Amino acid sequence: MTSRQRKNASKPTGSRRGFRRYRHEVWRQKRVAAAHVLLLLILVAAIFADVYPIDANRQNLFHHLKAPTLSHKEGEFPRLLGTDPLGRDLLSRLLQATRLSLLVGVLAVAVACGVGTLLGLLAGFIGGMLDHIIMRVVEALLALPFVVLAIAIVAAIGTSFLNIILVLGLTGWVTFAKLVRAEVLRIREMDHVEAARAIGCSRWRLLFVHVWPQVVGLVLVTITLTLGQMIIAEATLSFLGLGIPPPTPTLGGILSDAQTYFFSAWWIVVFPGIFLVAIVLCANLIGDFLRDYLDPRLKL
Amino acid sequence: MLSYIASRFFQGLLTIFLVVTVVFVVLNLSGDPIRMMLPPTASAEDVAAMREAFGFDRPLPEQYVKFLRQVVKLDFGRSIQTRMPATEQVLMRFPATLLLAFSSLLLAALIGIPLGILAATRRGKLLDGVAVSVSLIGQSIPVFWIALVLILLLGVFWPILPPSGYGTIQHLILPMLTIALFLIAGITRVTRTSMIEILPQMYLTAARAKGLPERRVIVKHALRNASIPIITQLGLQLRFVLGGSVVVESIFGWPGLGQLLAQAAYGRDYPLVTATTFFIACLIIGINILLDMAYTMVDPKVRFWS
Numbered sequence: 001m002t003s004r005q006r007k008n009a010s011k012p013t014g015s016r017r018g019f020r021r022y023r024h025e026v027w028r029q030k031r032v033a034a035a036h037v038l039l040l041l042i043l044v045a046a047i048f049a050d051v052y053p054i055d056a057n058r059q060n061l062f063h064h065l066k067a068p069t070l071s072h073k074e075g076e077f078p079r080l081l082g083t084d085p086l087g088r089d090l091l092s093r094l095l096q097a098t099r100l101s102l103l104v105g106v107l108a109v110a111v112a113c114g115v116g117t118l119l120g121l122l123a124g125f126i127g128g129m130l131d132h133i134i135m136r137v138v139e140a141l142l143a144l145p146f147v148v149l150a151i152a153i154v155a156a157i158g159t160s161f162l163n164i165i166l167v168l169g170l171t172g173w174v175t176f177a178k179l180v181r182a183e184v185l186r187i188r189e190m191d192h193v194e195a196a197r198a199i200g201c202s203r204w205r206l207l208f209v210h211v212w213p214q215v216v217g218l219v220l221v222t223i224t225l226t227l228g229q230m231i232i233a234e235a236t237l238s239f240l241g242l243g244i245p246p247p248t249p250t251l252g253g254i255l256s257d258a259q260t261y262f263f264s265a266w267w268i269v270v271f272p273g274i275f276l277v278a279i280v281l282c283a284n285l286i287g288d289f290l291r292d293y294l295d296p297r298l299k300l
Numbered sequence: 301m302l303s304y305i306a307s308r309f310f311q312g313l314l315t316i317f318l319v320v321t322v323v324f325v326v327l328n329l330s331g332d333p334i335r336m337m338l339p340p341t342a343s344a345e346d347v348a349a350m351r352e353a354f355g356f357d358r359p360l361p362e363q364y365v366k367f368l369r370q371v372v373k374l375d376f377g378r379s380i381q382t383r384m385p386a387t388e389q390v391l392m393r394f395p396a397t398l399l400l401a402f403s404s405l406l407l408a409a410l411i412g413i414p415l416g417i418l419a420a421t422r423r424g425k426l427l428d429g430v431a432v433s434v435s436l437i438g439q440s441i442p443v444f445w446i447a448l449v450l451i452l453l454l455g456v457f458w459p460i461l462p463p464s465g466y467g468t469i470q471h472l473i474l475p476m477l478t479i480a481l482f483l484i485a486g487i488t489r490v491t492r493t494s495m496i497e498i499l500p501q502m503y504l505t506a507a508r509a510k511g512l513p514e515r516r517v518i519v520k521h522a523l524r525n526a527s528i529p530i531i532t533q534l535g536l537q538l539r540f541v542l543g544g545s546v547v548v549e550s551i552f553g554w555p556g557l558g559q560l561l562a563q564a565a566y567g568r569d570y571p572l573v574t575a576t577t578f579f580i581a582c583l584i585i586g587i588n589i590l591l592d593m594a595y596t597m598v599d600p601k602v603r604f605w606s
Contacts, residue, residue: 136314136315136318137318137322139315139318140315140318140319140321140322141322143315143316143319143581143584143585143588144319144322144577144580144581144584145539145540145542145580145584147546147547148546148561148576148577148580149326149577151546151561151562151565151573152323152326152327152565152573152577153326154565155327155564155565155568155570155573156326156327156328228440232442235442235444236442236443236444236547239442239444239547240546240547240550240562240565240566241566242562242565242566252444255444255445255448258448259448259551262448262451262452262455262456262463263456266452266456269448269449269452270449270452273441273442273445273448273449276442276445277437277440277441277442277445280440280441280442281436281437281440284436284439284440285436288436
């Protein structure tokens with residue numbers, strides 16, 4: 001092995017190299033590539049939701065429950081996905097709702113990941129009493145289904161944008177804590193950590209320089225896989241009327257309103273669901289791919 | 301074994317105690333539950349009277365002790381909405397939820413496990429592709445949308461089933477199908493993965509070599525060894541079904557625990573929210589203990605006691 005080869009072999013994920021390898025792997029699997037492209041499209045559409053020519057909250061009862069159509073009056077934009085009971089344009093509302101879903105999802109995952117990873121690291125690395133306490137709390141929270149816990153919290157603190165993020169974060173951190181702790185317990189016994197400890201590295205150096213880099217992959221995968229769940233959970237809460245209050249359009253809220261109009265308007269039942277499934281499916285596909293890409297041994 | 305069961309039982313009690321504490325903390329997160337219950341226009345005297353009636357004017361530690369005492373006696377007070385004892389109301393809802401949960405879990409297992417086995421034995425073929433896609437998509441569909449689409453298809457476009465209600469077998473089919481469709485995804489995936497791990501094992505070759513028919517090799521020798529992850533998955537899913545059916549029960553008007561919880565949360569009915577969460581947690585912890593026992597039945601190597 002020449003020295004150059006060895007250098008490459010020992011450093012397979014330098015920033016640019018890493019990205020190229022990633023891109024290469026993504027394009028090798030059609031499904032994964034499609035998920036990346038679709039998610040990017042959804043992201044762009046959501047970011048520019050306000051640019052869409054029809055106002056999401058403009059009511060017009062003459063347009064009550066109009067079916068999806070391409071035809072339109074002079075100078076007006078067609079109601080591509082139809083209208084809702086109040087005559088509001090469905091596509092415009094869906095774009096707004098998608099943006100909100102993504103925003104809530106990302107922020108909730110950030111809270112869950114921050115809290116969960118930190119507690120998981122501490123529990124696994126410091127151990128002892130702290131570990132006991134954290135894991136008992138995790139166990140107690142796991143005895144309650146996600147939705148039940150979320151509903152109980154919402155019942156107590158009420159509904160608002162920030163509260164929903166808090167609720168989802170406070171219920172979601174458990175997954176992170178559990179996975180990270182297990183991983184830290186494994187890594188901490190590995191030879192390189194032992195060696196670092198033997199030459200006198202401080203606790204924090206051990207944790208952040210020798211253990212943390214090996215946990216990052218797991219955390220990244222968990223973030224992507226949790227994102228989908230968070231978005232579903234937010235939609236579920238909105239659907240039950242316990243999410244972000246109207247008139248703010250949310251995917252769950254739109255679906256909840258649709259229940260009354262089953263017999264007359266299939267489109268307000270079908271399209272919000274397709275948006276929701278598309279986002280979650282993309283996130284799950286990318287999460288699965290990341291798991292194989294970063295570490296084929298990981299099992300979640 | 302008895303001492304093991306006893307120790308698991310006490311562990312369960314400890315977890316229940318923690319759950320109860322979590323619920324207490326959660327309900328006090330808002331600082332003032334009374335403010336959330338009464339309309340903003342309520343007068344200061346009304347708020348004070350209500351606070352006293354519910355004991356929210358006492359210091360928190362005192363409230364906590366009183367709360368624990370209630371829990372031990374399984375007396376959560378009366379529901380704010382119906383004035384009925386909360387415990388009684390929750391227990392009345394149990395049969396409906398259990399019926400829905402177990403029938404949908406059974407249906408999902410009857411479809412998901414064979415599908416997973418077939419996918420694993422025909423790896424890379426068409427059926428495998430179908431199974432993988434089903435489990436991937438199934439995990440990405442929110443359960444309430446499955447419910448809405450099923451109602452749209454089987455209740456509206458081709459009206460053969462009642463879209464909501466309780467009482468007859470026909471009423472059971474749609475909610476059961478909804479939950480089962482969601483569960484099949486997870487069961488298929490886990491069965492497939494664990495079967496794929498087992499299939500190359502030498503003892504299966506040995507079983508074939510002694511002339512056993514393939515069917516018997518797969519079902520008796522492979523599936524049994526692959527069943528621990530499957531049981532774990534079923535247990536995790538039962539947790540989902542018991543709690544997450546909140547939405548399904550609300551949509552289909554199914555008078556179970558989930559619907560009760562949603563209504564209680566909607567009406568900020570604290571005694572009822574507490575009672576429902578408590579009993580759901582008890583049920584889940586109990587089921588987890590039973591599942592641990594089930595492990596030892598399928599795999600004699602697993603012994604939690606010595």
